[in-house]
Amino acid sequence: MATENLNLVPFVSVENMMDLVLETGIDHSLAELAQYIEEDFLRWENFDKTPRVASHSAEGVIELMPTSDGRLYGFKYVNGHPKNTRSGRQTVTAFGVLAEVESGYPLLLSEMTILTALRTAATSAVAARYLARPDSTTMALIGNGAQSEFQARAFKALLGIDTLRLYDLDPSATERCRRNLSGLGLDIMACGSPEEAVEGADIITTATADKQCATILTDNMVGPGVHINAVGGDCPGKTELHRDILLRSDIFVEYPPQTRIEGEIQQLAVDHPVTELWRVMSGELEGRRSEAQITLFDSVGFATEDFSALRYVRDKLAGSRHFIELDLLADPDEPRDLYGMLLRRQVVLDHQHTA
Amino acid sequence: MATENLNLVPFVSVENMMDLVLETGIDHSLAELAQYIEEDFLRWENFDKTPRVASHSAEGVIELMPTSDGRLYGFKYVNGHPKNTRSGRQTVTAFGVLAEVESGYPLLLSEMTILTALRTAATSAVAARYLARPDSTTMALIGNGAQSEFQARAFKALLGIDTLRLYDLDPSATERCRRNLSGLGLDIMACGSPEEAVEGADIITTATADKQCATILTDNMVGPGVHINAVGGDCPGKTELHRDILLRSDIFVEYPPQTRIEGEIQQLAVDHPVTELWRVMSGELEGRRSEAQITLFDSVGFATEDFSALRYVRDKLAGSRHFIELDLLADPDEPRDLYGMLLRRQVVLDHQHTA
Structure with missing residues (x-):
């Protein structure tokens, strides 16, 4: 089991996202992303859809946007705070996760500030191809x-x-x-x-x-x-x-x-x-x-557009070096022995201490 | 602005969580965590409460559990997949984020498989102190x-x-x-x-x-x-x-x-x-x-218990080395110039290429 590295989840940082997009080319990234978005709109009825879950405050909003096609599950965390620019912050920042429905295990954690900017523009252009x-x-x-x-x-x-x-x-x-x-x-x-x-x-x-x-x-x-x-x-x-x-x-x-x-x-x-x-x-x-x-x-x-974007990034990572792996998930040698993992870590630490 | 490193978010991996808990001591961690949980139960009416958002499938469930006290916002991603143990995976894995309501910016990303195990046990013990x-x-x-x-x-x-x-x-x-x-x-x-x-x-x-x-x-x-x-x-x-x-x-x-x-x-x-x-x-x-x-x-x-746990971990990180910083948030020199950040990255890459 341990050799599968079930604990590791690929993470795409802001810098890696930029490198991924620039390596692909901005125009080409937008075109590829548009294709994923269109594919998912065309199987709209496959998706588990729900309005986003918003937490409003005087300063802005924090939202979670989940959706699933029954095979993959994705969600985005996104904020909207117009006054943020006053402190040098972004009005909108975002990150998201794609997971496997069968196991519930995350497959990808990604920055989504840049990715949301790209998917919003790609969605607008896809719509305009049908409407303009x-x-x-x-x-x-x-x-x-x-x-x-x-x-x-x-x-x-x-x-x-x-x-x-x-x-x-x-x-x-x-x-x-x-x-x-x-x-x-x-x-x-x-x-x-x-x-x-x-x-x-x-x-x-x-x-x-x-x-x-x-x-x-x-x-x-x-x-x-x-x-x-x-x-x-x-x-x-x-x-x-x-x-x-x-x-x-x-x-x-x-x-x-x-x-x-x-x-x-x-x-x-x-x-x-x-x-x-x-x-x-x-x-x-x-x-x-x-x-x-x-x-x-x-x-x-809408959440499906973020799902499409995460799906796109995950596919782009195959053979790419633009990600790191995060030790996000506990992976004990024996699945039911979470506590035992803690005990074994203590042994390692004790050994490091005396070594 | 750049010197503030607004792009970086502390991340507590599974290994760092274990080290944090073991350094504190398991009993002491449970007692401290219980105190945070009790504090938040005692200000129950401050919290924005909502039932978790669940995505059910034949194999299990993926849930998002958000809550906020008006100053901090927290959510947990957690799955429940009983058959996971057959493939060497955990039935329940989790991670979570604590964010600042005022800016919507994440303050902490943390593994929560181990943390959930601890908070569930601490909550049970807190309740039993009043009920047993x-x-x-x-x-x-x-x-x-x-x-x-x-x-x-x-x-x-x-x-x-x-x-x-x-x-x-x-x-x-x-x-x-x-x-x-x-x-x-x-x-x-x-x-x-x-x-x-x-x-x-x-x-x-x-x-x-x-x-x-x-x-x-x-x-x-x-x-x-x-x-x-x-x-x-x-x-x-x-x-x-x-x-x-x-x-x-x-x-x-x-x-x-x-x-x-x-x-x-x-x-x-x-x-x-x-x-x-x-x-x-x-x-x-x-x-x-x-x-x-x-x-x-x-x-x-309930979501407030995860909020308490994330709040506890964040406080424990002060002066600790048990975390890394992730480049999770886009931080352009000028907040409205997200696209310009991409252009400037291209210049860096071009320079690396010719250097």
Whole structure:
């Protein structure tokens, strides 16, 4: 038994995650990750789904997001604390675990701050492939925080977006986003207002971070044919779009019970019609039906997407050196003899002491 | 910012947990842990409590157990897979995280297989101090698996139990338990039946592991004045005591909404009267009222106990070398510049490559 090293669980640190992604290439990582996400959306009914378990405080929220496909189990720990940037901390940090359902043993522990940024962007791009006009080339990107460059990269890699129109309340955020995205062949405009940013945009991505209801987009800003990718509104009391836009849009969501609590549609009646994204992917329901239709992906981030991301990282680790092994699980020589393991450790320590 | 090492989270491996416990001494660790558990029971109303989030499968269960006191947040991942021993694995393994509510940042990642064994035993002993007869010296220990020696140690350390009467369906488990507990000054009897084990016992501890309803104790086996410490029945469909015993006992529980689903009292009506342990500890309600009363601690294990255990470990780490630091959290120089961190890592890698 001991030779199997049942106690060890692979751990992917932040640095190893960066190295894994950079070795693969950011565009290629996003494309591969999108494939895992799409695969899991296409077997949506296999998943044990539950709204995330949230612990709210005045400063923010800590959430656990579990799901399982019956063979693998995954969960993510994620926080959301808008004031964290004041102390040099991230608004959102995350880590997660993938485990084997048959034994309950963890298979992987991974940082998920970077991984969540990648999977959120990849999910947005996957949704847009079904919902945006196929000839889309220009994206407005409103909110130029930590998620913005990942969205830009994913839409470039997966949809061929070549023009970005950036806006943030904080011009230095826009400038940083523009600088970070330079040299990729993107045509980038820094805009002075949300109104200017949406001019001529085929896709509008909103990714602002305040924990409050804001109206980033008003009704008159959204013309026919636009696809709105609403990423920032993702908890109770936090929305980005004016309600009138929602009433003119066909709304697509990940998991309705969670989105009705956390998404833009918390502004609507609980029975307002929405379409589950997986049903569009499977071909059961239509996504975009016309040139003029306004489509809205009311994205809040769902546990299956993190599951897909963990599954992706685990597969990437095969043959990779970008992880270490943690002595996370007790592995006594005889399974029922946990206490005996402690006694045997005492013998080792006594020996070290006298040696 | 970088000098604060905001990315690093202390990690206590299985080996480090053993060394921490052995350095402190097992008895002393149990006593200290009991104090933390009792402290948190005494401020029960401060905690955000919720039944654990369970993912059941044919083979077992994976659970997440979160709680918070408004200042700290903790959760435990724990599995329960009875068939695991066939492949040399533990029935129960666990790990957990303590985090700061204000920032959502994890403060500690720890193995919790050993820690759960310790906290379960410490909780049982804390409860027994309020519920068992003060002159108790003899404990029957039915089910001699991984939890059994920890129970014995805790009852010896915290209540002065000096005589053990062991029984297990598997005589080799009893023999191992007896051998592991030798040399501690305990008077230990290996018994051939549960009936023999309970003879003259002041306290009966049941800690069997099968995931099914079993009747370890029948009604005629429980005499007046006994305290029953029922540890093994801890999920839906898994009980250890005959229903008639429950009807004759005063029943004490951790968190009624969870115990009614998972504990022995799942056999009773949903409004059967039970007493919350914390109300006894606080002096609001009586524990043992008479010599003849039968008391039952229907223990299922609650999230606050894991929270107490994580809080204890975190305090023990101050000035200790029994941990390593994990690069778990992304810590960009500028908090909103997560993508920029990836770009800067690319520069480092390019440099390493050409160097």
